Amino acid sequence: MLDYLKKSCAELEEEYSKILSEYNALKMQGMKLNIARGKPSKKQLDAVSDILDVMHTDDDFDIDGIDVRNYGELAGLACAREYWADILDCKPEQTFVGGTSSLNLMFDVISRAYTHGLLNSERPWCKEEVIKFLCPSPGYDRHFRVTEFFGAELITVPMTATGPDMDLVEELVKDPCVKGMWSIPKYSNPEGIIYSDETIRRIAALKPAAPDFTVLWDNAYCVHEFDGDYVPFPDIISLCEEYGNKDMVIEFASTSKITFPGGGISVLASSVENIAYFSKLFAVQMISYDKVNQIRHVRYLKNKAHTIELMKRHAVLLKPKFQTVLRILDEKVKPHGFAQWNSPKGGYFVSLNTMNGTAKRALQLCSEAGLVMTPAGATFPYGIDPNDSNIRIAPSLPPVEELEAAMELFCTCLNLAALEKLLNK
Amino acid sequence: MLDYLKKSCAELEEEYSKILSEYNALKMQGMKLNIARGKPSKKQLDAVSDILDVMHTDDDFDIDGIDVRNYGELAGLACAREYWADILDCKPEQTFVGGTSSLNLMFDVISRAYTHGLLNSERPWCKEEVIKFLCPSPGYDRHFRVTEFFGAELITVPMTATGPDMDLVEELVKDPCVKGMWSIPKYSNPEGIIYSDETIRRIAALKPAAPDFTVLWDNAYCVHEFDGDYVPFPDIISLCEEYGNKDMVIEFASTSKITFPGGGISVLASSVENIAYFSKLFAVQMISYDKVNQIRHVRYLKNKAHTIELMKRHAVLLKPKFQTVLRILDEKVKPHGFAQWNSPKGGYFVSLNTMNGTAKRALQLCSEAGLVMTPAGATFPYGIDPNDSNIRIAPSLPPVEELEAAMELFCTCLNLAALEKLLNK
Numbered sequence: 001m002l003d004y005l006k007k008s009c010a011e012l013e014e015e016y017s018k019i020l021s022e023y024n025a026l027k028m029q030g031m032k033l034n035i036a037r038g039k040p041s042k043k044q045l046d047a048v049s050d051i052l053d054v055m056h057t058d059d060d061f062d063i064d065g066i067d068v069r070n071y072g073e074l075a076g077l078a079c080a081r082e083y084w085a086d087i088l089d090c091k092p093e094q095t096f097v098g099g100t101s102s103l104n105l106m107f108d109v110i111s112r113a114y115t116h117g118l119l120n121s122e123r124p125w126c127k128e129e130v131i132k133f134l135c136p137s138p139g140y141d142r143h144f145r146v147t148e149f150f151g152a153e154l155i156t157v158p159m160t161a162t163g164p165d166m167d168l169v170e171e172l173v174k175d176p177c178v179k180g181m182w183s184i185p186k187y188s189n190p191e192g193i194i195y196s197d198e199t200i201r202r203i204a205a206l207k208p209a210a211p212d213f214t215v216l217w218d219n220a221y222c223v224h225e226f227d228g229d230y231v232p233f234p235d236i237i238s239l240c241e242e243y244g245n246k247d248m249v250i251e252f253a254s255t256s257k258i259t260f261p262g263g264g265i266s267v268l269a270s271s272v273e274n275i276a277y278f279s280k281l282f283a284v285q286m287i288s289y290d291k292v293n294q295i296r297h298v299r300y301l302k303n304k305a306h307t308i309e310l311m312k313r314h315a316v317l318l319k320p321k322f323q324t325v326l327r328i329l330d331e332k333v334k335p336h337g338f339a340q341w342n343s344p345k346g347g348y349f350v351s352l353n354t355m356n357g358t359a360k361r362a363l364q365l366c367s368e369a370g371l372v373m374t375p376a377g378a379t380f381p382y383g384i385d386p387n388d389s390n391i392r393i394a395p396s397l398p399p400v401e402e403l404e405a406a407m408e409l410f411c412t413c414l415n416l417a418a419l420e421k422l423l424n425k
Numbered sequence: 426m427l428d429y430l431k432k433s434c435a436e437l438e439e440e441y442s443k444i445l446s447e448y449n450a451l452k453m454q455g456m457k458l459n460i461a462r463g464k465p466s467k468k469q470l471d472a473v474s475d476i477l478d479v480m481h482t483d484d485d486f487d488i489d490g491i492d493v494r495n496y497g498e499l500a501g502l503a504c505a506r507e508y509w510a511d512i513l514d515c516k517p518e519q520t521f522v523g524g525t526s527s528l529n530l531m532f533d534v535i536s537r538a539y540t541h542g543l544l545n546s547e548r549p550w551c552k553e554e555v556i557k558f559l560c561p562s563p564g565y566d567r568h569f570r571v572t573e574f575f576g577a578e579l580i581t582v583p584m585t586a587t588g589p590d591m592d593l594v595e596e597l598v599k600d601p602c603v604k605g606m607w608s609i610p611k612y613s614n615p616e617g618i619i620y621s622d623e624t625i626r627r628i629a630a631l632k633p634a635a636p637d638f639t640v641l642w643d644n645a646y647c648v649h650e651f652d653g654d655y656v657p658f659p660d661i662i663s664l665c666e667e668y669g670n671k672d673m674v675i676e677f678a679s680t681s682k683i684t685f686p687g688g689g690i691s692v693l694a695s696s697v698e699n700i701a702y703f704s705k706l707f708a709v710q711m712i713s714y715d716k717v718n719q720i721r722h723v724r725y726l727k728n729k730a731h732t733i734e735l736m737k738r739h740a741v742l743l744k745p746k747f748q749t750v751l752r753i754l755d756e757k758v759k760p761h762g763f764a765q766w767n768s769p770k771g772g773y774f775v776s777l778n779t780m781n782g783t784a785k786r787a788l789q790l791c792s793e794a795g796l797v798m799t800p801a802g803a804t805f806p807y808g809i810d811p812n813d814s815n816i817r818i819a820p821s822l823p824p825v826e827e828l829e830a831a832m833e834l835f836c837t838c839l840n841l842a843a844l845e846k847l848l849n850k
Binding site: 040042045049052055056061067068070071072099101103104107108114115116126142145146149150261262284285286287288289290292293 | 462464465467470474477478480481486492493494495496497524525526528529532533536539540541551567570571574575681685686687688709710711712713714715716717718
């Protein structure tokens with residue numbers, strides 16, 4: 001095998017011919033697979049579909065005198081708030097249980113920040129000259145898009161092995177136009193990084209110039225280990241309080257990758273004052289969220305310990321897929337020396353950096369052979385990766401055999417794009 | 426019995442003493458009942474709880490190759506769009522199936538109008554000097570509050586027996602600041618009026634000055650007859666198209682009062698162009714709504730004919746309650762000649778106009794005796810009824826016996842407040 005970066009032009013030309021025929025052969029197989037998003041597989045969904053059997057008799061509907069089928073309880077059933085407090089290690093009164101989508105809760109927070117302002121805002125953000133938002137990258141395209149949608153200037157903060165570059169963050173928040181930061185603190189999307197304790201403390205201790213600077217703490221993968229035991233994680237809300245920043249963080253989570261994507265329950269967690277503020281704002285748009293689904297989830301998931309047990313059903317299905325990705329990358333790409341990737345123990349993604357200037361081309365080659373992956377650039381603000389290098393691999397959806405074929409093709413495309421670049425093809 | 430308006434002061438004083446002791450006696454009974462909102466009763470919810478039994482085997486999850494438990498299909502499952510098109514008599518491609526709350530869809534439409542503009546907006550509404558919104562009144566407080574929340578000037582349009590005063594509406598829409606109108610066209614909240622065909626045609630034919638003038642057509646009670654057969658109702662979307670106003674109307678409905686309040690499915694229906702526009706906007710906040718609940722509802726409700734059949738389960742429980750309200754009003758208030766009310770055949774409310782300047786006082790008396798009703802004024806913009814006369818009665822929640830006691834108390838309070846007013850007490 002060749003380290004492409006150390007070889008002669010002639011050797012590379014020979015390799016190029018070989019890889020090109022390999023690619024053409026794979027193309028002939030007529031693959032048709034879309035792994036653009038972090039979707040659970042059918043087997044994962046089958047493994048938790050017994051959740052639909054927990055609601056039956058009339059007794060299931062009366063929870064402490066509240067009929068879960070009727071209107072009421074905007075902030076969620078007490079038992080649902082207790083469930084999320086257990087999961088996130090915060091207090092029930094610090095939680096607000098929403099509908100099926102935590103993304104929608106995040107959107108609503110940013111949307112209301114624009115139209116009405118946050119709790120500590122001097123004015124609605126739409127009345128500010130400029131709003132800037134910190135986007136640790138590679139990161140989650142849907143996060144970035146929410147703030148872009150409202151006209152915020154997105155500022156890329158590089159991710160390190162321990163989380164966002166905190167030296168830079170501490171510097172950037174001195175600008176009063178910087179109003180917030182996106183974060184996926186555990187098994188970050190796409191890098192699979194767990195923020196270090198030091199990073200988390202430095203975030204909680206930030207001294208931003210904007211009084212309404214807000215960390216959107218998307219704890220999307222809070223119990224989503226697929227390899228090894230549950231990794232305890234600090235409660236950001238009490239940490240922020242400890243540093244005099246009690247309203248600075250808003251945490252989010254959902255059961256989208258515990259039970260059903262788009263069919264679960266979500267939560268917003270923050271200071272009691274923020275919960276009161278958002279409860280007032282959200283009362284204009286909602287009478288109450290789906291309490292039938294709340295009680296269904298609480299009955300099924302019970303508590304944190306039981307949820308962690310249940311997550312093993314997902315882990316046993318997910319782990320072989322990540323192993324497949326890593327094995328084939330090790331076999332087919334590693335020896336060529338031009339790409340690096342992470343080996344996460346939780347979350348839904350492998351983040352790969354290929355040769356600069358070749359990510360788009362590699363994914364174009366994939367697409368022409370029938371494999372759709374997350375678009376290159378998607379992990380950066382505005383969908384533009386300045387190095388055209390980062391690729392998010394989402395292995396969860398297809399069965400292992402299909403994933404193997406997809407990875408063979410993907411690696412071939414990476415190699416081919418790198419060779420084209422080196423040979424100026 | 427006395428017609429209060431035709432009696433002498435002495436007669437009224439005597440009546441006042443009688444009614445006051447009646448009130449004090451009722452107060453002693455220690456009622457504790459809240460009928461402020463149009464909540465279905467426990468029996469109604471029990472009558473449709475078999476909806477929770479329709480999703481079981483794995484086969485239930487694969488709908489034309491789409492796994493309803495996974496992400497995808499932002500505008501809703503094809504079968505859910507067909508269901509709503511059948512209910513509303515429009516086309517499936519004119520529908521967008523949302524989450525549990527049609528109010529939230531309405532809020533999102535107005536919120537996006539403010540931050541980004543509607544399809545035919547020249548600019549986002551937040552960039553306009555003034556936005557005005559027409560509010561047929563008495564109307565629905567939650568509607569009015571959505572537009573008030575975004576700073577719109579609310580303009581009261583009187584309701585007539587055939588719908589909003591269309592002479593006035595046609596005049597008002599000549600003002601380019603008038604951007605829209607709220608409407609509940611069938612069994613309006615609270616009046617229970619069905620807009621006449623002429624009113625509906627005049628709405629569809631409006632020639633508003635604002636290019637983005639929008640009728641929010643909340644068909645909340647589209648199949649909600651409790652007395653008599655289903656009343657057919659014209660499709661406003663094709664009517665608007667007929668008059669060259671294809672993007673002017675956005676229709677809403679939900680199953681909140683068909684299955685579970687806050688646990689059902691909702692719909693937004695409009696021109697195909699509007700559906701495309703909102704699908705693009707809503708994609709920023711949502712990956713997809715709850716398709717498990719969509720298929721659950723489609724399996725259970727099947728189609729319009731079956732839904733109308735099922736609504737009879739609600740009707741048989743609701744009709745006696747409305748009869749109770751009307752009977753007791755007839756007995757205890759009608760002879761006194763100072764109040765008028767509607768006798769609806771569908772919807773959730775009886776709208777009553779009591780003696781001017783006494784609605785607040787009457788409801789204060791109710792509240793002091795343990796009965797909470799919709800606050801006086803709630804049916805008008807900004808919660809201010811200029812006549813302090815309109816009261817919304819929501820009889821659906823309590824069992825008939827409790828409702829009887831509540832109505833006895835309510836009538837006593839109406840009479841007492843009227844007597845206080847006449848006697849300057």
